Amino acid sequence: MQKTKLNIAETLNNSILWRLLRENLKSQRVPYIIAILAMVFVAATTAAIAFIMRDVVDSLFEADNASQVLSVSIAVFVIFLVKGVATYVQVVALTRAGNRIVSLQQIKLYDKLLRQGVSFFNLTESSNLLMRVTQSAQAARQVIETIVTTAVRDTLSLIGLLAVMFYQQPLLSLFTLVIGPLAIWGVRTLLRRVREIADMEMQSLGGIMQVIQETSGGIRVIKSFGLEKRMADRMYESVKSVEKRRNKLARLQAATSPLMDVLAGFAIASVIGLSAANIFGSGKSTPGELMSFVTALMMAYEPAKRLSRVRVKLEIGLRRVKMLFNLLDQPETLAEGKDPQALPSGPREIKFEDVTFGYRTIEPILKDFSLTFDAGKTTALVGLSGGGKSTILNLALRLYDPQSGVVAIDGQDVKHASFASLRANMSFVGQETFLFSASIADNIRLGREGASRQDVIEAAKAANAYDFITDLEDGFDTLVGENGAFLSGGQKQRLAIARALLRDSPILLLDEPTSALDSKSEHLVQEALQRLTSGRTTIIVAHRLSTILHADQIVVIEAGQVVEKGNAKELLKNNGPFRALYDHQYANVVHADQL
Secondary structure (H helix, E strand, O other): OHHHHHHHHHHHHHHHHHHHHHHHOOOOHHHHHHHHHHHHHHHHHHHHHHHHHHHHHHHHHOOOOHHHHHHHHHHHHHHHHHHHHHHHHHHHHHHHHHHHHHHHHHHHHHHHHHHOOHHHHHHOOHHHHHHHHHHHHHHHHHHHHHHHHHHHHHHHHHHHHHHHHHHHOHHHHHHHOOHHHHHHHHHHHHHHHHHHHHHHHHHHHHHHHHHHHHHHHOHHHHHHOOOHHHHHHHHHHHHHHHHHHHHHHHHHHHHHHHHHHHHHHHHHHHHHHHHHHOOOOHHHOOHHHHHHHHHHHHHHHHHHHHHHHHHHHHHHHHHHHHHHHHHHOOOOOOOOOOOOEOOOOOOOOEEEEEEEEOOOOOOOOEEEEEEEEOOOOEEEEEOOOOOOHHHHHHHHOOOOOOOEEEEEEOOEEHHHEOHHHHHHOEEEEOOOOOOOOOEHHHHHHOOOOOOOHHHHHHHHHHOOOHHHHHHOOOHHHOEOOOOOOOOOHHHHHHHHHHHHHHHOOOEEEEEOOOOOOOHHHHHHHHHHHHHHHOOOEEEEEOOOHHHOOOOOEEEEEEOOEEEEEEOHHHHHHOOOHHHHHHHHHHOOOOOHHHO
């Protein structure tokens, strides 16, 4: 049973290895060809060193022959010179090819992530993705380098040294070959444990990355609730787990060295003893021939040891490469249509027709939901949390696809629209504004690539952000820090509005844009929103009714259904859900006759 499992694992790894070589060797064939040619010279000069030891020793016994000593000295120098140059070329070529492979794999992985839908990131931890992009890509390089150096340099070196041994002492060489099968048997025994431990090590590495990311993202919560010891304990456990498994892998890898040391020591000692006893007639050999044979035997020890360890190294690397391919092969959770069409030019009406959608809950969030968002008008979605308001925005953006029904823009199902045209027609401002770790100008310019400095300034003015930006020491060139760490909530929100203004798209989606702001910041943001929404098809989700009292249409959503809709005056005349929300928030502040 154990043998069957081992064979299955070997078959799997062979397919992974073949795919890795097929996809990468071709693209980097030039540097690898150069490296292989250099390795041929390294292997040849390694065998030549052992071979020339015969002439070195024999020339020492004939020191009076000056011309022979000189020629041997020159030959030794040339051999070592060629080997040094070839080794340099080999290292540089392998490094360049390896670095390029890592870059290509990381780009492929990132491109794959960008093509995934939002649901993929909801279900996959970012620490897991980070580990695959870094560790797995490096493993791809290491596996290929191991294969190339083993197949060329070490194998050719060993063949060349064996040829020297057989040329100088054929019978003694046959005796040393008994060692090979013993070494193979010993290494094969180690592989069973290597596979298991390599998988567990990757899981533990993911745990370390997860703790670091949670610490960075949740440092305020950690400090506020005094969770430092709890996080430190989690980190300690993860680090100790990795340390423990790496120590096990080190022991397994290191076990090949003493195994080869013992076997090589036995072989060399036996050869010396047999030569002294003249059992194989070695007494007829010159001192130089015997020295050349022993040198070749001892030099063959290093490539033989590397060859014995290569299976263990490959086993560890292939477990990580498997993770890389698993990510690359995952189906895309939200794929563009086979023949995507650009959205037609028009007024940009958004229509939901009998849409049913749920995330991972048993009951759908929206069920047979239908609603039309008029072109060029502002529609506000209000209601209790969990009713499906933000879900409507997600479906309009096509971050998810409904299980049934149609989301259409100007009559075209968004499933058939190209992602480029869909995104170009939409701007989004959310409750939690995300800013990239760049300058203020760069963050605003994300709204429209290639926008001029003056365009950025005008957008900032329209978003009521210009004054606070110019008060900063570096103005528009101020770095905002990770996710705008150096700015207040209101400042970040106004930058998000400036970004949307610069984009100037016909559809605007707003998700709680003022929920976390103080009254002064809210006033500035509301002024900016009035300029932003003018003439655009706008869907705004809000709990603060002050944000949406002037909307063209207000829709009350409960349990994924439309329960009431109309403008503010109409809805306040009814004793419906909107009036209840209004009375709860503003009965003592704003009166209906003030609208």
